[in-house]
Amino acid sequence: MFEREQTPGMVTSRARRANPIVTVIRAVVTVIVVIIVLHIVLFVFEANPANDAVDTIADWSDWLTRWAKDFFTPDNVKVRVTVNCGLAVLVYLGVAALLERLARRV
Template identity: 45%
Template sequence: MSGDRAPSPHPTDRGPAARKRAAAALATAVSVVTTVVVLVLAVHIVFVAFEANTANDLVRTVADWAEGLAWQFRDVFQPADPKVAVAVNHGLAALVYLVIGRIAVGLIRRLA
């Protein structure tokens, strides 16, 4: 009686376990990206604070990335000391990325 077999599930219906795995993978990706962004900003702050050689390719590359990632936070505060300005403004950007990343990771895991 071949007609008594239950229909096979739709190929795109993978169930809750697959959805949880996909959500976990997405949460991990968001966490990794957030961590990398925060690290770039933190390394730039350290380079500026300790007056790293701006002719060095690594220092220049990190500075370029950090300036792009600092987005609208680059000049929120304008203290007289440029080192303090970078520490405060880029630190604020890093904090915002960290908080938003943690919230996003939590929401992704909760909604799965």
């Protein structure tokens, strides 16, 4: 019904979604965020730390959030892990959004 005429160099929404750099950035950040959020959930609900899967997720999350460890130091350990890891998630998402925006300009 309403067709827009495209000018040369105009980037359509389909072209933006097909950008492989953006796809890689989203995939990597999604994996990082899932690992950290899973660690938060497992820690808050006191999953068995002797379980290999729980231990592996904790190790990966600790490595990914090392820079945010004890950024905030509330007395409650569960709150501390949630806040510090949550901060890391927000930073990763923010950096990813910035990188995606830059990648779309390329």
